Amino acid sequence: MFRLNFKIALRNLWKNKGYTLINVGGLAIGLASCMVLLLYVAYEWGYDRQSKNFADTYVVYQHQPSSTGTMSWAWTPGVLAPDLAASVPGAVTASHSSYPEAQLLTYHQNFFKKPGVYSDPQFLKMMDYKFLKGNPDRALREVNSIVLTETMAKNLFGDEDPINKVIKFNNKEELKVDGVIADIPKNSSIIFDYLMPWSFWETQLPFIKASGWGNNFCLTLLQLQKGQDYSKANELASQVLRKHQNGATGYYSLHKLSKWHLYNEYQNGKPVGGKIDQVRIFFLLAFCILLIACVNFMNLSTARSEKRAKEVGVRKAIGSTRASLMGQFMLESLLLSILGMMVAFVLIEMSLPYFNGLLHTELLIEYSDWKFWAVFGGLTLVTGCIAGSYPAFYLSSFEPLQVLKGFKMTGSTSLSVRQVLVVFQFVFAACLIICTAVIYQQLNYIKGKSIGYNKNNLIEIPLQGPMRANEQKMKLLKDQLLKSGAVTDVTFFSRSISEGGHNTFGVSWQGKSPKEEVLFNYRSTGYDFPKTMGSGMISGRDFSPEYTDSTNVIVNETAVKTMGLKNPVGSVIEFWDKPVKIIGVMKDFVMENPYSQTAPMIIYNKMEDTEVVLARLNARANVSSSIEKIKEVTEKLNPGFPVDTKFVDDSFEEKFQNEKLLGIIANWFGGFAIFISCLGLLGLALFMAEQRKKEISIRKVLGASNMNILTLLNKDFIKLVVIADLIAFPIAYVIVNKWLSAYSFRVSISVLPFAIALCLSLIIAILTVSVQSVKVAKANPVDALKYE
Structure with missing residues (x-):
C-alpha cells in the first residue's frame, strides 16, 4: 500500500x-x-560553555548601593580571588585575570599588536583550554613566560616549534613561550591571542601587587565543586568586602559563567536580562x-x-x-x-x-x-x-x-x-x-541626539611603549603633529573616548550625606581637550600651561547638578581624599552608552595617566595623506610600534x-x-x-x-x-x-x-x-x- x-x-x-x-x-x-x-x-546559547567546568564556574560581580540605585560591574580587587578560594567552603579554585588589552609582540621581523590577558595557572585549569604544545602544569608559573594561541604562534613563528623560543613584549621585555593552546572560540566572552603570568603584570605595574580592597581592576572567577550549594557560596561571597573594609556598603555576588553573555544587564543588583x-x-x-x-x-x-x-x-x-x-x-x-x-x-x-x-x-x-x-x-x-x-x-x-x-x-x-x-x-x-x-x-x-562633541574627523591613537607616561615625548609628538598640517588640534586622554571604566565613589563635597554613594567617571587629559573635542566650556576655563593645575579639576554639567553647586567654578571638593578646586564646567558628552543618562564626571590634568592621543584632522587636507603623515611622525618618534589610528565616529557607530x-x-x-x-x-x-x-x-x-x-x-x-x-x-x-x-x-x-x-x-x-x-x-x- x-x-x-x-x-x-x-x-x-x-x-x-x-x-x-x-x-x-x-x-x-x-x-x-x-x-x-x-x-x-x-x-549564542553556547557562549562560555566550552570548558568541562562551565556549569560550576562563576563570575564575581561587585554591587554598590547608591542614592540612584545599585551599581553592578564585573570589576573586582586583585586580592579577592585568593580570599574566596580560602574562605568559601566547596571552592575548587579561584582565579584573577586582567581584561583583554592589545599589546605588541615581536619575533625577529614579525610583529603583531593583539589582545592579551594577564592571568594565573588557576585560570588555565578552570577554563580548560586545550594545550597543543607545552606542559599545562608548568604554564604561567615563571614570571617571564607566555602562552600563545595556535594562530598567534603560527603568525609569529610560521612552521618553527615555538616552545622555549623568546619573543619581545612591547619591544622591551623578553618572554619565553611555555605553551600553545587551541584558538579561543568566537563565542567566548574572554577573547585573547596570548596569556601572560599575573606576576609579570605586577612587575609592569607595581600598584597591582600593592592594591587593596578599594581598587577594582580585574576579573575574578570562582569554581565550586560539582553539586556544591550555590546559594551558600553566594551568601559567603557577599560578606567578604564588609569583612575587610569597615563600613563598606558594597557586596559581591556570583554569576554563572554560562549566563554571563546572555544575562549581562543588572538593575539594582539583580540580573534582568541582556542578549537573552x-x-x-x-x-x-x-x-x-x-x-x-x-x-x-x-x-x-x-x-x-x-x-x-x-x-x-x-x-x-x-x-x-x-x-x-x-x-x-x-x-x-x-x-x-x-x-x-x-x-x-x-x-x-x-x-x-x-x-x-x-x-x-x-x-x-x-x-x-x-x-x-x-x-x-x-x-x-x-x-x-x-x-x-x-x-x-x-x-x-x-x-x-x-x-x-x-x-x-x-x-x-x-x-x-x-x-x-x-x-x-x-x-x-x-x-x-x-x-x-x-x-x-x-x-x-x-543618532540624531546631540552627543556633546563633534565626532567627525576626530581620531584616536593609543600611546605605546616609551611614548606612554613620557611627558616630554608626548609634548614633542603634539608639536610635530601640528607642524605637519595633518591635524588642527591635539590632546591626550586617559581612555578611548567611546569606552567606559575608570570610575570611583571617591568624590565628596560640602553638604554630601555620609551615607550617599555617587559613582563618578574620572579621566585625565592634556591641554586643549574641549577645543579638540569640539565641545564647549559652559563656565570657567580649560587646563593651561600658564597655570599650575595639579590640584585643579574640570567637571561636567551632570556633576554640577549631582553636587547641587550653584557657583561651581572656584568651589573646593574632595577627590580621593584630597582637596581640589573646580576651574571649569564642560558640556555633557556621551562616552559609553548613548541610550543612558550621562554620568557625573571629574577631569584632572596628569599627563602620565593618559593612554590615548586625540587629534582633529585638518578638514582642508586629504584624509588618506593626513593619516600617512600622522603615521610617519608617530613612527619616527616611537619606532618599532605600529600606529593604530581609529576614527571616533566608527567607534561610536559600533554602539548601535x-x-x-x-x-x-x-x-x-x-x-x-x-x-x-x-x-x-x-x-x-x-x-x-x-x-x-x-x-x-x-x-x-x-x-x-x-x-x-x-x-x-x-x-x-x-x-x-x-x-x-x-x-x-x-x-x-x-x-x-x-x-x-x-x-x-x-x-x-x-x-x-x-x-x-x-x-x-x-x-x-x-x-x-x-x-x-x-x-x-x-x-x-x-x-x-x-x-x-
Whole structure:
C-alpha cells in the first residue's frame, strides 16, 4: 500500500509542477530561515560553555548601593580571588585575570599588536583550554613566560616549534613561550591571542601587587565543586568586602559563567536580562516563519480541492478508507517537505557567509554532529506533518456521491479555516513591519541626539611603549603633529573616548550625606581637550600651561547638578581624599552608552595617566595623506610600534550594533515571511476563484465589467488584511513598548509605523490577489457555463 501511495504521490507532484515548485519553494525558505536563526540561537546559547567546568564556574560581580540605585560591574580587587578560594567552603579554585588589552609582540621581523590577558595557572585549569604544545602544569608559573594561541604562534613563528623560543613584549621585555593552546572560540566572552603570568603584570605595574580592597581592576572567577550549594557560596561571597573594609556598603555576588553573555544587564543588583532577549526574539521568529510556510502549504493544497475531489470520490467508491487517503496526502506533504529540506540546504550554505559577516559569528553546519541531523530531520518531519494535517483531514472527508455528481462547497467551514490561516500570516507580517519601523525610528532618534562633541574627523591613537607616561615625548609628538598640517588640534586622554571604566565613589563635597554613594567617571587629559573635542566650556576655563593645575579639576554639567553647586567654578571638593578646586564646567558628552543618562564626571590634568592621543584632522587636507603623515611622525618618534589610528565616529557607530542587527534581521526574515504569506494569499485567491467561477461568469454575461469583477474579488481579501492589521496593532504595540522601555532615551510610539504596516499589507495583498483576479476576470464565461 505504501508503494502504491508513493507512486501516486510522485505522479501528482510531477503532474502539477507549478504547485510543486511553489510549495517546495515556500517550505525551503521557511526551513532555511528557521535553521539559520536556530544556528544563531545555538551559537549564542553556547557562549562560555566550552570548558568541562562551565556549569560550576562563576563570575564575581561587585554591587554598590547608591542614592540612584545599585551599581553592578564585573570589576573586582586583585586580592579577592585568593580570599574566596580560602574562605568559601566547596571552592575548587579561584582565579584573577586582567581584561583583554592589545599589546605588541615581536619575533625577529614579525610583529603583531593583539589582545592579551594577564592571568594565573588557576585560570588555565578552570577554563580548560586545550594545550597543543607545552606542559599545562608548568604554564604561567615563571614570571617571564607566555602562552600563545595556535594562530598567534603560527603568525609569529610560521612552521618553527615555538616552545622555549623568546619573543619581545612591547619591544622591551623578553618572554619565553611555555605553551600553545587551541584558538579561543568566537563565542567566548574572554577573547585573547596570548596569556601572560599575573606576576609579570605586577612587575609592569607595581600598584597591582600593592592594591587593596578599594581598587577594582580585574576579573575574578570562582569554581565550586560539582553539586556544591550555590546559594551558600553566594551568601559567603557577599560578606567578604564588609569583612575587610569597615563600613563598606558594597557586596559581591556570583554569576554563572554560562549566563554571563546572555544575562549581562543588572538593575539594582539583580540580573534582568541582556542578549537573552534578542535570542528569544530570534527563536520565536524562527518557528513563526516555519509555521507561516506550513500555513502557506495548507492554503495551496486545499485550493486545488476541486481537482482532487473526483480522485477522492473514485477511490472511496472502489473501497479506499479515509485512513488510507489521509496517509496518501500526508505522504505527499512529507515528500514536499523533504524536497524543501534539500533546497533549504543549498540556501543555508549560500547564505551563511553573508550572515556570518552580518552577525560577526562563525555559524557553520556540523555535518558530523548527530544533534544537527536530529534537529534538521525532526524539523522536516514536523513541518511535513503540520503542513499536511489540514489538507489530509479536509480532502479525505469528501463524500463520494456528492463529488461524483459535481463538487460544490457543503458549507463555509473550510473557507473560514482558510481565512483564519491567511489572517494569521498577515498578523505576523504586520507585526514585523511595525517592529522594524520602530527599530529604525529609535536608531535614528539616538543618532540624531546631540552627543556633546563633534565626532567627525576626530581620531584616536593609543600611546605605546616609551611614548606612554613620557611627558616630554608626548609634548614633542603634539608639536610635530601640528607642524605637519595633518591635524588642527591635539590632546591626550586617559581612555578611548567611546569606552567606559575608570570610575570611583571617591568624590565628596560640602553638604554630601555620609551615607550617599555617587559613582563618578574620572579621566585625565592634556591641554586643549574641549577645543579638540569640539565641545564647549559652559563656565570657567580649560587646563593651561600658564597655570599650575595639579590640584585643579574640570567637571561636567551632570556633576554640577549631582553636587547641587550653584557657583561651581572656584568651589573646593574632595577627590580621593584630597582637596581640589573646580576651574571649569564642560558640556555633557556621551562616552559609553548613548541610550543612558550621562554620568557625573571629574577631569584632572596628569599627563602620565593618559593612554590615548586625540587629534582633529585638518578638514582642508586629504584624509588618506593626513593619516600617512600622522603615521610617519608617530613612527619616527616611537619606532618599532605600529600606529593604530581609529576614527571616533566608527567607534561610536559600533554602539548601535545590536539595534542595527535587529533591524536588518527583521527586514530579511520579515521579507521572507511576507513573501510566504503572499503565496498563502494566492492559494486562497485560487480557491475562491475556483468556487466562484460560475458566479463570475454569470455576472459577466449580465454585463459586469472586468473592474467590477476585480473589485468583487479583492473586496473580501482587503477585509481579511484589515482584520489582520487590527489584531496585529495591539500585539505590536505591546512588543515595541516593552523593547523601548529598556532605553532611558527613546522615541515615542507614533501612528506612522502602524500606518506603514497597513498601507504595505494592503498593497501587497491587492497586488498578490490581482494576479489571479485579472486571470479570472478575463476568462471566457462560456468555458464555465457550457455544461449548464
